[in-house]
Amino acid sequence: MNNYYEPHESSRLAEARESFSGRLLTDGQFNEAVAITGIIEAEIYKSGTFKEKLADYAYAFARTESFDVVKAETILRDLYKARTGQTMNQLRESLMDRESGIDESADELAKEATRNIHAMIKDGDKMPFHRAYDSQAGMMAGELGITQTAARRIMCDVFREEADGELYDWGRELEEKYYRPQIEAEKAERRGRQDQSRGRKRSNTEGSLRQAHGSASRDKNRPRSRARQPA
Structure with a gap:
């Protein structure tokens, strides 16, 4: 921030x-x-x-x-x-x-920002496109002394000219390739931990029930002492 x-x-x-x-x-x-x-x-x-x-x-x-x-x-x-x-x-x-006085140097910064977005999503730990995009727009805006909105617009325009496509579509493709598998793996790991936890709880509950049932059976089968008759 x-x-x-x-x-x-x-x-x-x-x-x-x-x-x-x-x-x-x-x-x-x-x-x-x-x-x-x-x-x-x-x-x-x-x-x-x-x-x-x-x-x-x-x-x-x-x-x-x-x-x-x-x-x-x-x-x-x-x-x-x-x-x-x-x-x-x-x-x-x-x-x-x-912003009105920006020259072609902004285009080079936009290209560098795009490369950084790719690296952040590919090599980062669960980094979505919108976070990487926002981070690079903020850095570019600070370097040029313009708004982040203007920096985003320049990035989109330069990407459209260079790649003949839309920056957002490219970002979503990166997410599906690198970010989504990390999220799915995290969800699977979380489900595994939850299943293990439920298994332990079920095992403990069944053990307690068996112990209680065994105690009740022993009490039932234990011979009762006769009451002493008066002399």
């Missing part, structure tokens, strides 16, 4: 705590709001959008607090800027600008 926080943000967080929006919050409210700004930042790096996620989290944040949704959104925007040094829209625009 990518870490979007920068080392010098600790000083920014201290400033954010004493900002107009931050100083009126309790410690719990402030920590929650800062965590939400991190989620929104990750969404911008991922998709280049933030308004929908901001609205959702502002609503959720305000539900249990004494302020309304508009106030919650203002707090989140202010703390985001204090923590990162830029607004949400400024980050989005910078990513879009870099």
Whole structure:
């Protein structure tokens, strides 16, 4: 998972705590709001959008607090800027600008990412396509300074040109060849352990029943002592 926080943000967080929006919050409210700004930042790096996620989290944040949704959104925007040094829209625009200026070097990165996906699924331990694809898209996006959505689009376009096919179809074929057999083997191993466990339980139960039956038979066959007659 990518870490979007920068080392010098600790000083920014201290400033954010004493900002107009931050100083009126309790410690719990402030920590929650800062965590939400991190989620929104990750969404911008991922998709280049933030308004929908901001609205959702502002609503959720305000539900249990004494302020309304508009106030919650203002707090989140202010703390985001204090923590990162830029607004949400400024980050989005910078990513879009870099995407528009991408040159042919991105194609080579896309080809390398595709080779890495193949290796991750083939040699990895139960690695599905969507995880390998997401990992490589994140690395490519970080190197180019673009969104992960843009990186995925470039990867798909380059693969289509090079292989005359779709990246997703190729990924599913890799899953069936390498990932699926590992999963089936794991399921078979799990079923084997469960069968052994059930067998041991059944054996223990049958042994207990035989022991109880034997005790009951011995008690039944044991001669009863006669009651002594009075003299």
